[in-house]
Structure formats: C-alpha cells, structure tokens
Amino acid sequence: MRHHRVLRIVSKLLIPFIVLFALYVQFHGDFGPGGGFQAGVIFASAFILYGLIFGLENARKVAPPAVVTRLVAAGVLIFAGTGYAGLFGGGNFLDYGALRADPVAGQHLGIMVIEFGVGTTVAATMITIFFLFAGRER
Amino acid sequence: MLQAILDHFNYWIAIFLMMIGFYTVVARGNLVKKLVGLNIFQTSVFLLYISMGKVIGGTAPILDDRFQIYSNPIPHVLILTAIVVGVATTALGLGLIVRIRESYGTIEEDELDLADGET
Amino acid sequence: MIFTLIDIALLTFMGATAFAILRLRSLFAVVMLSGIYSLLAASMFVALDAVDVAFTEAAVGAGISTVLMIAVLALTGEREKTPAHTPLLPLLVVILTGAALVYGTFDMPAFGDANAPVHLHVAPRYLHDSFAEVGLPNVVTSVLASYRGYDTLGEVTVIFTAGVAVMLLLGGRKGDDAGIKQQPVDEDGDDRRADSKDLDGSGGAA
DSSP: OTTOHHHHHHHHHHHHHHHHHHHHHHHHTTTSSOOHHHHHHHHHHHHHHHHHHHOHHHHHHHSOHHHHHHHHHHHHHHHHHHHHHHHHTTSOTTOGGGGSSSHHHHHHHHHHHHHHHHHHHHHHHHHHHHHHHHTOOO | OHHHHHHHHHHHHHHHHHHHHHHHHHHOOBHHHHHHHHHHHHHHHHHHHHHHHOOTTOBOSBOOTTOOOBOOHHHHHHHHHHHHHHHHHHHHHHHHHHHHHHHHSOOBHHHHHHHHHHO | OHHHHHHHHHHHHHHHHHHHHHHOOBHHHHHHHHHHHHHHHHHHHHHTTOHHHHHHHHHIIIIIIHHHHHHHHHHHOSBOOOOSSOSHHHHHHHHHHHHHHHHHHTTSOOTTOTTSHHHHTHHHHHHHHHHHHTOOSBHHHHIIIIITHHHHHHHHHHHHHHHHHHHHHHSSOTTOSSOGGGSOOOTTOSOOOTTOOOGGGGTTOO
8 A cells, every 4th residue: 555645645634633533532422422432443443544554564653562452451440440439439339429529520520431441442452453463464 | 004014114124134144154154254144143133222212203312402202222322332342253253264264274164174074 | 204215225225235245255345245234234323313323333334344354355365165055954944033033023012112111111211310310411321331331341341352362363473373382472462573564465455
C-alpha cells in the first residue's frame, strides 16, 4: 500500500477524525448512542487503518505491543477496581452511588470510569488481535 | 391473513437466516466458511432479540420529554455486549484456523480427516 | 406503513445476502458479502430502534471482522473446495429444525405489540425510574453500566480472555510447536520479530 498516494493522504486526513469521533462516542455515550464498546472498536479501527496503509512496522511504533498488551488487562482492572471502590465507599460491589455523597453524581462518575475501562480493553484487544493476525507469516 | 404474516415476518426471516448459518456450519467443509456461517447464525439471534424488543410507534430508548413510548432497552443491552464478545470469539476461531493451516497445510474438513486418519 | 416496507425490504436483502454467502465458493467474495450483511443488519437495527446495537454492529461486523477475515484469507488461501459428501442429511436436519422453530413462532406475541410479556416486566421500571436513579438520558447505557454492571464486567472479562487466547495461539513464532523448550521467553509478552511484514504482501486481498 506504500505506493497508493491517494490512500495515504486520505487516511492521514481521516485518522485524527476517527480518533476524535471515538473519543466523542466514548464520553458522549451517556447522552446519545455510544459507549465504551463502540468507542473501543472505532479507536482500534484508526490504528488498524494506519497499520494497513503505512505498514505494520510503523503501526508497532505508534502503538507498541508491550504497552497495548498491558492496556488489555488495565481496562478490566479499572472496571473491577471501580467495583471495589464502591465496596470501600460503604456500598455493594459495583455500587457507584457510594462513590460520592450524592448517589446520582456517584452513578455518573462510576459509569464514566467503567465505560473508560471497557473502551480501553476493547480497543487494546482489537489492536493486539490485528497485530497478531497481520504479523503472521504465511 | 396478511396481518398474521406481518406479525411474524421478522421471526421467520430470523429463523431463515439462522438455518442458512446452521447449514453453512454443518454442510460446508471450509473452516473460514464455517466461521462466516456461525456469524450469520449469531446475527440472526441478534435480529430475533431486537425484533422482540421493538414496540410499534415507539422510539429509541433515549429519554426525552417529547416522547412517551420507547422500545424495550433490555434486549439492546444484551445484544450490544454479545456483538463485541462475538467478534472476540470470532478472532479466537480465526486464530485456531491459522494454527490448523500451519500444522496441517489445509483448512478443508475432509482433508483434515484424511490427515488425522493417516497419522 | 413506511416502516413495514423498510422492514420487509431490509430483511429480504439480508436473506438474499446470506443465501449468496452460502452459495459462493470464492472466500474473498464471501467475506465481502458478510461485511455487507453486517451493514444491512445494522440498518435493520436502526429501523428497530436499537441505535446502540446498530452502532456496534456497523463498527464491529462491517469493520473489524472483515479486516480480520481478510488477514486470515491472506494466510490460508481464498478458494473453497467442493465437499465430497452429499448435503442431503444436513439439508434434512436444517429443514426439520427450521420447521420446528417456525411452528414455535405461532405462540409468540405479534411483532411490535406493546402488550407483549417482555415489555410488561422489568423494562417499564428502567424506562420510568432510571433517570431519577442514574441520571442519564440513554437508558441502554444506564442498564449496561449500572443496573447490569456485573454482567458487563463479565463480558469485558470474556473479551480479555479471548484476547489472551489469541495471543497464546499466534504470539509465538511460526514452527515453534515442535520444541517448547526453544520458545524464546519474552518478558514483555510481545512478539519482536525481526522480519515482521506489513500487509503489502497480502496481494489483492487488502
């Protein structure tokens, strides 16, 4: 794909907007359609597009596999950690109402954090899977 | 009569898609094709769930003062997570296919059976 | 009326696409059609008011799945062989199962009926109380993240596990199966391969 000038330029223009859209979907998911699952996939697709157009070697420099692999686990830990935070706040496991004095504000914070955890795991898993498949020699 | 058909049309198409997926999984020998069949099967179940959640005259379950009737949000939640889990398991299946191809040199079921019979 | 027409048209397209997927032998065409099939399914979900689901299906089914399948086709070849055995027994099983399922639909409530049992139980509570309890307009997010947070934690764990399993399957170097003792222990868990190729070599597939 290195020689396709149109593809290279168009994808260079598109990738920042894909990432921006992913972040919008991530943090606006409380009010409109969207959330961590969708945002994670869209975020990963930006990296996959980069990998397809500019080669896997360059994509590995942008998203080092060592970091991405750790992010896979980090998202689950963020989610479970929020659950335990509710436990220490005096509520039940995953009871976000206990995170703040005002239960509704606590719910809002808790949902924001766990959606971030979901997005991290989904995005990192998709990027890792793509790297593994695309990097496999025939 | 027409109303009776329209009342069940979504379910029947879901079943038709499910059977096409089922047939692809059972009767086709290529492992990638089987996985695509499994995806069709999976999407038909999604379609069945979402169809059951639909309320005629309702709108998407995003609360607003202008609307009173909403479709049922619970199937949406179940299927939303199922789709992402589905792609993760599809990736796992594809990973297995790549390893089978590397070990056996083929991904056709008949040839795999032959290769296993010889060793 | 317009809704019914859209509903029937999209479902017919989905059926036709699925049938084409079943018939075609070129796996590249099959994968492309499965992307189209996912996009049709996403449109269908929009028509059925499931906007979050449609969003996910469009991003996952038409996007990531297709890319992964093409990457696999580049590794395994894109031609399906004709199976040697006759398809009569599978056809019989499929027709019988389908007939049994269609028989089962006659007991189901009519499509879109607001008084169907599914709409009378838990859902009204979510629709009615979730704004006061959670404070989000999107009920799907409220239920997903708060009311059924435990469920979602499980789903995320499944994705994590699937990711780890793919890493285990494909993380090592090709041909390492024979001697596990030769497997290089890499403390980062990533695969630093000297000659990692990009997708340039995948021919017409990408």
